[in-house]
Amino acid sequence: MSAPAPRPSPPSPAPEPADRHRLRGTLGAGSIVFMVVAAAAPLTVVAGTVPLGLAAGNGAAFPMTFVLCAVVLLLFAVGFCAMSRHVPGAGAFYAYVARGLGAAPGLGSAFLALVTYTAVQAAVYGYLGATVDALVQHHGGPALPWYLYAAAALVVAGVLGYRHIELSGRVLGTLLVAEVAIVLVFDAVVAATGGLGSGRSTALFVPSQFLSGSLGIAIMFAxxxxxxxxxxxxxxxxxxxxxxxxPRATYLALVLIGAFYTLSSWAVVSAWGDDGAVARATEDPGNMIVATITAVLGPVGGDLAQVLLVTSLFAALLSFHNVLSRYLFALGNAGSMPPALGRSHARHASPHAASAAQSGTALALIAVFAVTGMDPVTQVFAWMAGTATLGVLALMALTCAAVLVFFRRSRVDTRFWHTALAPALGLAGLLVCLWLTVANFPTLIGGSPALALAIGGVLVAAFVLGTVLTRFTGDRPGTLPSPDAPGTVTGHDTAGTDLQEETR
Known part of the structure; x- marks a missing residue:
C-alpha cells in the first residue's frame, strides 16, 4: 500500500486592505446570549405563538413541539459551531455559505438574510406599535396611530445602535431579565399549585396527543x-x-430558549387544564397570556405583563437592529455594498454608518405601511413574520449544506459527529421543517395562496440577485485556507474577510 500524498500547503491569505474597518468589543458569552435571546422575544412568543400552537397545532401537547424543534436546531448548531473557528468575521450565514458552497451562493445568502431580518424587524415594529397603542388606551390615554409609536422606538434603537455594542447589551440584558422573571414567577406558581384547579398537564408526554391535530402547523409555529x-x-x-x-453562547441560547418555551407553554396549559387551554386559545388567542397571568398572579401581575410585553418587543427590535447593522457592515467591507457601510466609529467601534442606513430602511418601510393603511397585526406582523420564518429556515438549510461540503473538502476537522453526522441530521430536520412551512405558509400569513406565492417570490428574487451580482463584480470562489494559516482564526479579524478572500 502506497503512502497517501501529502496535502498541498494552503495559500497565504490575501493582504488586508488599508481601508478596511473592524468592530471591537469584549462581549462574553452571557452578553451575547442576552442579545440573541432578546431577539427571540420570549414573552412575545409565550403571548403570541403559544396560543396559536394550542389552537391550530397539536393542542395541549404543543409544549413538546418546542423540545423537538430545539433538538433539530441543536444538531444544526453542532456543525455551525464547529465551522465558526474557520470563518472569522461578522458575516454569519453568508460567510459560512460562501466558504462552503462558493461566492455566488454566499452572496445570494447575504441578500436573502438582509430581506429576512428586515422582514422580522418590520413585523416587530407593527406588533410593538399596536401593543403600545392598546396599553395607552387601556390606561385612559389617547388613541394614536401605531406608526407614531413605531417611529419613536426606531429613534431609540437607532441611538443605541450607533453607540458601542456593550451599551445595547446592558439594555437588552435588563429588559430580558424583567420579561423572563414575570413568566418564571407565573411558571413557579402554576407548578406549585397546579394552576386554576385543573392540575398539572401531562399531555406533552402522551405520544397520541403529541401526534394529534396538525403537527405540521405546530412545528411551523414552534x-x-x-x-x-x-x-x-x-x-x-x-x-x-x-x-x-x-459556541458557548449558541448552545446556551438554544438550551435556555427551548427550556423556557417548553416550561412556560406547559404552565399555560396547566393553568386552564388541557381542554380549557385549547378552548381559551381558540376563543381569544391575542389576550390569552395576559388573562392567564392575571388569573394566576392577580391584576398587578396582568398589568405588569402588558408593560413587559412592550419591553420584550423593543428588546427584539434592538437586537435585530444590531444584527442587520452588522450584516450591512460586513457586506460593505467585502465590497458587495457601498464601502461607507463598512466604516466603524472611531470612538464607539460600532457600525454607525450601517446602523444609520438600517434605521433609514426601517423608517421607509414604516412609512409605506402607514400610507397604505396596513393593519399592524393582521398584515404587517403576520406577513413579515411569515416571510422571516421561511427565509431563516432556508438560510439554516444552506448553512448546514455548506458545513458538510466545507469539512468534506478541507479535512481541517475530521470529527465524524461534529462535521458529518450531526450536520446531516440537522439538515434533514431543517428540510422537513422548511417543507412543512412551505406547505402551511398560507396559514402562517393569513390564508392567501397568492400572497404566499408573492412572498416566496421576493425571497427567491433576493437570493438570485445576490448570485447574479457576483458575475458583475467578477467574484469567484477561492481556496479554503487552513485553520493554521495566519489570520484565519483571529478573534478580532475583520468582518467580511472570508467572503472577500473567497471571492477574489
Whole structure:
C-alpha cells in the first residue's frame, strides 16, 4: 500500500486592505446570549405563538413541539459551531455559505438574510406599535396611530445602535431579565399549585396527543419562535474570545430558549387544564397570556405583563437592529455594498454608518405601511413574520449544506459527529421543517395562496440577485485556507474577510 500524498500547503491569505474597518468589543458569552435571546422575544412568543400552537397545532401537547424543534436546531448548531473557528468575521450565514458552497451562493445568502431580518424587524415594529397603542388606551390615554409609536422606538434603537455594542447589551440584558422573571414567577406558581384547579398537564408526554391535530402547523409555529438564536456568530468580532464564546453562547441560547418555551407553554396549559387551554386559545388567542397571568398572579401581575410585553418587543427590535447593522457592515467591507457601510466609529467601534442606513430602511418601510393603511397585526406582523420564518429556515438549510461540503473538502476537522453526522441530521430536520412551512405558509400569513406565492417570490428574487451580482463584480470562489494559516482564526479579524478572500 502506497503512502497517501501529502496535502498541498494552503495559500497565504490575501493582504488586508488599508481601508478596511473592524468592530471591537469584549462581549462574553452571557452578553451575547442576552442579545440573541432578546431577539427571540420570549414573552412575545409565550403571548403570541403559544396560543396559536394550542389552537391550530397539536393542542395541549404543543409544549413538546418546542423540545423537538430545539433538538433539530441543536444538531444544526453542532456543525455551525464547529465551522465558526474557520470563518472569522461578522458575516454569519453568508460567510459560512460562501466558504462552503462558493461566492455566488454566499452572496445570494447575504441578500436573502438582509430581506429576512428586515422582514422580522418590520413585523416587530407593527406588533410593538399596536401593543403600545392598546396599553395607552387601556390606561385612559389617547388613541394614536401605531406608526407614531413605531417611529419613536426606531429613534431609540437607532441611538443605541450607533453607540458601542456593550451599551445595547446592558439594555437588552435588563429588559430580558424583567420579561423572563414575570413568566418564571407565573411558571413557579402554576407548578406549585397546579394552576386554576385543573392540575398539572401531562399531555406533552402522551405520544397520541403529541401526534394529534396538525403537527405540521405546530412545528411551523414552534420553529418560528427560535428566530434570532443563530445570530451569535454576527457578534464574533466583538466577542472577548470568539473561538470559545460563540459556541458557548449558541448552545446556551438554544438550551435556555427551548427550556423556557417548553416550561412556560406547559404552565399555560396547566393553568386552564388541557381542554380549557385549547378552548381559551381558540376563543381569544391575542389576550390569552395576559388573562392567564392575571388569573394566576392577580391584576398587578396582568398589568405588569402588558408593560413587559412592550419591553420584550423593543428588546427584539434592538437586537435585530444590531444584527442587520452588522450584516450591512460586513457586506460593505467585502465590497458587495457601498464601502461607507463598512466604516466603524472611531470612538464607539460600532457600525454607525450601517446602523444609520438600517434605521433609514426601517423608517421607509414604516412609512409605506402607514400610507397604505396596513393593519399592524393582521398584515404587517403576520406577513413579515411569515416571510422571516421561511427565509431563516432556508438560510439554516444552506448553512448546514455548506458545513458538510466545507469539512468534506478541507479535512481541517475530521470529527465524524461534529462535521458529518450531526450536520446531516440537522439538515434533514431543517428540510422537513422548511417543507412543512412551505406547505402551511398560507396559514402562517393569513390564508392567501397568492400572497404566499408573492412572498416566496421576493425571497427567491433576493437570493438570485445576490448570485447574479457576483458575475458583475467578477467574484469567484477561492481556496479554503487552513485553520493554521495566519489570520484565519483571529478573534478580532475583520468582518467580511472570508467572503472577500473567497471571492477574489
Amino acid at each position: 420553529i418560528a419562535s427560535f428566530i434570532g438564536f443563530e445570530a451569535t456568530a454576527v457578534f464574533r468580532d466583538e466577542a472577548r474570545d470568539p473561538e470559545r464564546t460563540i
